Amino acid sequence: MIPASFEYQAPKTLDEALRLVERHGDEAKLLAGGHSLLPLMKLRLATPRYVIDIGHLRGMSYIREENGQIAIGALTTHTEIEQSALLASKCPLLPETAAQIGDVQVRNRGTIGGSLAHADPGADYPAAILALDAEIIAANTSGTRTIPARDFFVDMLTTQLHPGEILTQIRIAPRRAQSGAAYEKLHQPASGFAIVGVAANVLLGEGGKTIEQAAIGITGLSARAFRAEAVERALSGKHISEKVIEDASRNGAEGVEPLSDLHASGEYRREMARVFTRRAVARAIVAARGDA
Amino acid sequence: MEIQLRVNGKPQQSSVEPRLLLVHYLRDVLGLTGTHIGCETSICGACTVLLDGQAVKSCTLLAVQATGGEITTIEGLASNAQKGSGNGAAGNGALHAVQEGFWEKHGLQCGYCTPGMILAAVDLLQRKKNPNEREIRTALSGNLCRCTGYQHIVEAVQYAAKKMSARKPLKMAASSGRTP
Numbered sequence: 190m191i192p193a194s195f196e197y198q199a200p201k202t203l204d205e206a207l208r209l210v211e212r213h214g215d216e217a218k219l220l221a222g223g224h225s226l227l228p229l230m231k232l233r234l235a236t237p238r239y240v241i242d243i244g245h246l247r248g249m250s251y252i253r254e255e256n257g258q259i260a261i262g263a264l265t266t267h268t269e270i271e272q273s274a275l276l277a278s279k280c281p282l283l284p285e286t287a288a289q290i291g292d293v294q295v296r297n298r299g300t301i302g303g304s305l306a307h308a309d310p311g312a313d314y315p316a317a318i319l320a321l322d323a324e325i326i327a328a329n330t331s332g333t334r335t336i337p338a339r340d341f342f343v344d345m346l347t348t349q350l351h352p353g354e355i356l357t358q359i360r361i362a363p364r365r366a367q368s369g370a371a372y373e374k375l376h377q378p379a380s381g382f383a384i385v386g387v388a389a390n391v392l393l394g395e396g397g398k399t400i401e402q403a404a405i406g407i408t409g410l411s412a413r414a415f416r417a418e419a420v421e422r423a424l425s426g427k428h429i430s431e432k433v434i435e436d437a438s439r440n441g442a443e444g445v446e447p448l449s450d451l452h453a454s455g456e457y458r459r460e461m462a463r464v465f466t467r468r469a470v471a472r473a474i475v476a477a478r479g480d481a
Numbered sequence: 482m483e484i485q486l487r488v489n490g491k492p493q494q495s496s497v498e499p500r501l502l503l504v505h506y507l508r509d510v511l512g513l514t515g516t517h518i519g520c521e522t523s524i525c526g527a528c529t530v531l532l533d534g535q536a537v538k539s540c541t542l543l544a545v546q547a548t549g550g551e552i553t554t555i556e557g558l559a560s561n562a563q564k565g566s567g568n569g570a571a572g573n574g575a576l577h578a579v580q581e582g583f584w585e586k587h588g589l590q591c592g593y594c595t596p597g598m599i600l601a602a603v604d605l606l607q608r609k610k611n612p613n614e615r616e617i618r619t620a621l622s623g624n625l626c627r628c629t630g631y632q633h634i635v636e637a638v639q640y641a642a643k644k645m646s647a648r649k650p651l652k653m654a655a656s657s658g659r660t661p
Binding site: 190191192193194195196197199220223224227228230231240242244245268291292293294295297298379380381 | 482498499500502505521522523524526529532535536537538540541542543545546549601604605620622623624
């Protein structure tokens with residue numbers, strides 16, 4: 190359980206880090222908190238030639254309001270997100286999700302940027318990021334670009350990030366009145382990863398009787414986190430009832446091929462997608478009504 | 482690769498291979514074998530130490546990542562081990578309140594998980610003065626006890642919480658970078 194040898198580089202600035210990833214391409218891996226990368230390196234599933242440690246870069250760990258949005262620095266830890274008063278009032282789904290990642294020690298080290306860039310199929314943030322329609326900011330030596338969360342997750346451990354890019358920031362719109370969100374997760378008891386995790390974000394109509402919009406992000410179920418559009422369609426514009434939620438939840442796994450491993454069969458994951466979608470939607474509605 | 486850090490209040494400077502894990506640095510280079518190696522997969526928590534006051538799993542950290550940081554291991558908790566170790570006692574060899582709790586409430590059987598459990602509990606009690614049972618169990622969910630002695634561990638933490646809140650004010654070392 191000792192990583193293979195590598196050359197360690199600890200750039201002092203983001204610019205320096207960008208030049209290093211540009212130069213080393215796919216021979217390099219970025220190290221932030223290390224809680225995705227180091228376990229893989231210890232198992233020698235990852236044997237990068239260069240490890241570029243950006244964990245000490247200043248000014249990349251923050252949660253602040255910027256032009257009407259909430260901006261989160263890539264090096265912000267799960268613990269910082271869990272404890273953020275700004276997020277608790279403007280985007281409570283994110284701290285709720287962060288609190289369900291791994292355990293205290295993992296949350297103290299792991300970073301939101303690292304987790305998203307790694308794109309483990311059982312990671313929690315992707316579900317929330319999708320349900321929030323967040324934007325992901327990536328930088329390279331020639332500038333930055335914005336990637337919508339919907340397009341970000343491509344496949345298992347694969348994102349839209351190009352070689353030479355560093356994920357620098359996540360942007361989220363603050364929650365609207367009459368909206369509510371919830372994250373419900375079946376966790377793997379040892380690692381805490383999501384066997385299935387569902388984030389629901391709903392906007393209710395006047396009086397809280399109908400669902401105007403629903404955004405559902407699902408993680409753990411398949412190789413990549415995705416928006417459950419069939420569930421969203423089945424909820425949008427509907428008068429709220431237990432039956433509507435129950436029926437919509439049956440579409441949680443529509444169009445996806447569930448993962449199957451020693452923790453859960455594909456069939457079981459599909460069923461859990463239904464159960465946890467129902468729970469997440471129901472609780473999101475309660476949260477939205479609490480605001481009315 | 483040169484690293485500089487403080488371990489239990491003592492400055493350390495070492496030349497290490499970048500791939501050296503923090504837990505191996507503490508055990509094999511510094512000889513601080515109180516930090517245990519359990520699962521090696523970031524699950525069991527036996528290797529938990531404090532880095533700048535926060536509980537971390539030292540098997541999932543490179544020693545080079547801790548450079549510039551302040552580490553507290555189980556050896557550094559009792560009051561004679563480290564000046565201003567944060568337990569409020571004055572250099573008289575007294576156990577940290579959490580250590581005392583594990584002693585008084587029989588919070589261990591084989592003892593393998595104990596150093597990690599104690600440091601995770603210290604992290605909790607810095608953040609929360611009087612945690613309830615559920616909060617204690619949640620905070621220690623990253624630490625596994627192979628003897629399944631969780632009930633007494635929870636009681637040990639409750640004992641410590643009571644003792645620490647009676648003994649005000651609780652001061653952390655100035656260099657720990659974190660206020661309780």
